[in-house]
Amino acid sequence: MALDIVRLLELTSWRAFDVSATGRVLAGSDESGSTQLIELADGEQTPLTALPGAVTGRYLPDERAVVVQHDTNGNERGQLSLLRLDQPRARPAQLRDLEPLVRDPEHVHRLLDVLPGRIVYATNRRNDVDFDVVIRDVATGDEQVAYDGGGMVMEAAASRDGRHLALTVPADPPMSDQLLLVDTTAPGNMRALTGRDVPARHVQLGWLPDGLVVTTNADRDLTGIAHIDPRTGARRWLVTSDEHDLTGWLSPDGSTLLVQANEDGASRLALHDATGYLLRAVRLPANGWCAFPLPAPVWSPDSRFVALSFSAATVPGDALLVNAATGESESLTGSAEQLRGQRPVEPSTHRVPTRDGEQLPCFVYSPREANPRLAGSAVLIIHGGPESQSVRTFNPIVQALVAQGHTVLVPNVRGSTGYGKRWYSADDGRNRLESVTDLGDLHDWLPSIGLDPKRAALWGGSYGGYMVLAGLAFQPERWAAGVDIVGISSLVTFLERTAAYRRAHREREYGSLAADAEFLREASPLTEVASITAPLFVLHGANDPRVPLSEAEQIAAAVRAKGLECELRVYDDEGHGLAKRANRLDAYPGAVAFLARHLAKQA
Known part of the structure; x- marks a missing residue:
């Protein structure tokens, strides 16, 4: 049986939220x-x-x-x-x-x-x-x-005796966190362990008897795992790498660190002691590689087990249990069994040259069997965030598009995490359109892998939806169609209408309405809607608190006013994305059929 979109969307996936002391x-x-x-x-x-x-x-x-x-x-x-x-x-x-x-x-x-x-x-x-x-x-x-x-x-972790609480709040620079320490026995007694002006992540907080363990990139490009003295804020590195971002999760008893190395969108796991000394590798399915969807790994209260949410290009999503004493893992579910012998496509990894000498990470999924109508067509899928990363995980949309005959490119453009601080900061503020220009570099690269640049489309959700609309508006000669899912059409109206708590948070990344309104308007697809020539397919949830429905309605109205095809589907029981299978089964087959129609070879 072929891997069609409906069958792929009906696959069950699993996630691990917690694990008890009994396993x-x-x-x-x-x-x-x-x-x-x-x-x-x-x-x-x-x-x-x-x-x-x-x-x-x-x-x-x-x-x-x-x-x-x-x-x-x-x-x-x-x-x-x-x-x-x-x-x-x-x-x-x-x-x-x-x-x-x-x-x-x-x-x-x-x-x-x-x-x-x-x-x-x-x-x-x-x-x-x-x-x-x-x-x-x-x-x-x-x-x-x-x-x-x-x-x-963003995060909070209580000490084992409950007397202290470590927490993080946004620092002033984009994609940065300030680490605070609260004495819960004395209300109002709070100290900052890191400065508000420090451009660094501080995540995955854990407690040792003599301090905190955090994942941070303070004073370095790649994240590592450090000990922080709660009295002085002094930092001491425990585990670092000169090649990969590392993330660490400390066991409740403070004895063991689970360390993830992010190797170009896939993960290797190892267990270290609290000093950073390597104890053993964690043995996982898929040859030791995995990609983590949310949520993060969770330790059991007695520090004997770790529960993992596991996915890979050929595994829809399973819950795993790791024995910390041996590093062995047990899969508690079997999501891949639903594929019944069908083999999802695994990606090849590439570095795409850019106009300014950078190397843009990109995964390419190529069809196993040629479809004469769609051979040579390309669909670029852009992740949201922008502070996020496309990883080598199972994605039913990717697999459906590849099974239909498209070649699918999944890049990590400027602003993406997983490749160091310099890369995720490269689109901040007035550099917003640098990531959009990356789309043009990807388009220029298509002929080098045998694809037709005249039959290339964009697909993205949330900030990826903004990237779709920006590509169509600022590069109209390059793209044949676009699928926008809960995307931003105007950075100005988005900031004006998003939930109040979201506005305060997002202005650090995009710029503020007070100081940057002119630039935000210039960088908005809606401002350049007159340039759009490609048909558009738009999906949105009516209850979206992040990107209001009005962002979809205004771009759809403007595109239709030009006489272009634009389908808008709104789901009354959804928010920021489509969480319910019934809605996905209505929305995504329609979007896939839309791309097949517009990317097919002309007779």
């Missing part, structure tokens, strides 16, 4: 049509939730209970509830079966950490813009505001 794994499965919680233990799969939309969760330590995070129709206003697992249940829990923990549907709440009997969460209920960090006693409902200093809190 039970709290997983997410989208078999029902949206990601729901399932517990994996002793070879059994126990469905836990059946909510209308996608959910995530964490175990509450030392109890048979799960903290469930859920929203309404993709609006991202997360609510927190408790699901008791020590009570027999005849069916998966619906919303009415959950115990409310934090319910305030007008505001956003994000689970940051779990402690015995307590949760740590961020909320913007004070003023809609800034996120406070709150510690809540699950049994009594008592709450303590641990931090209310402003900004979008």
Whole structure:
């Protein structure tokens, strides 16, 4: 049976959210049509939730209970509830079966950490813009505001005794985090361990008895893993590489580091001790390579296990359990078995030369069997972010387009992570259009791999949607069609209309309305809509809090006013992207058929 788009979209994938001390794994499965919680233990799969939309969760330590995070129709206003697992249940829990923990549907709440009997969460209920960090006693409902200093809190990690809280907020430079330390026993007692003006990431926080372990690129291009003294802020490197970005996750007992090396969109894993000394490699399927979708790996409370969300080009997505003592991994699910002998295409890796002498990372997926109508056509899929990375993971859209006969290029243009600070900073502020110019360099490269530059299209979501629209507007002679999914059509109206907490966060990357409005207007596809000559296919969620629906409506209206084909599909029960399979089955086959029609060879 061929790998058609419908069959690919119906494949079930798995994610690992948490793992208990007994090796039970709290997983997410989208078999029902949206990601729901399932517990994996002793070879059994126990469905836990059946909510209308996608959910995530964490175990509450030392109890048979799960903290469930859920929203309404993709609006991202997360609510927190408790699901008791020590009570027999005849069916998966619906919303009415959950115990409310934090319910305030007008505001956003994000689970940051779990402690015995307590949760740590961020909320913007004070003023809609800034996120406070709150510690809540699950049994009594008592709450303590641990931090209310402003900004979008990105991460938080409590010390084992609960007396201190490390957290990160955006620093002034784009793609940078300031590391703060809060004494939870003395409200208002907070110290900055890094400066607001430091251009560096500080992520994946973990506690040692004598300090913090963080992943950072302070004073270097590539991320490494460092120890930070909480008294002085002094940094000492534990594990670094001169070739790859590294990310580390510290075990709860502080004895072991799980280290990921990002090798051009794939990962190798190893276990180190707390001094950085290499202990052993982690043995994974797919010849030791994997690409992590979210969420990040999670340690068990006793530091014996790590739960992983595993994917590769030929593996839709599985939950893995790693034994830290041996480095051996066990796949708890078997998503690749659904392919029934069909082989997804694996990419070749390339470096595409650019106009200024850079080498642009790009993965190329080539069809195994030629389609005479579509042979030589190219589809470029651009990731969102822009601070993100295309990785060598399973993507049903990529595989469907390749099976149809297109060659698919998946680049990491300027602004992408995974290749060092210099590369992800290369599109900041007034350099915004440098990443769009990268699209032109990719287009110029197409003939060198046997592709027809006259039959090339763009596909992208979120910031990738902006890149699609910008390519069509600023390079109209190059592109034959575009598929825009929840993309930005005007950087000005996007910043004016996005959620207030998002505006404060995104202006660091794009520039501010107060200081940069003229440039933002110049860099907006809507400003140059008169230049667009290619047909357009637009998908958007009505409840999108990040990129408002108006961004799709205004570009569609402007393109149609030119007499060009533009299909706009809006989904009333979605937010920033399509989380529900029923909607994906409606949207993506239509988009794939649209590209086949416009990229086919003319008779």
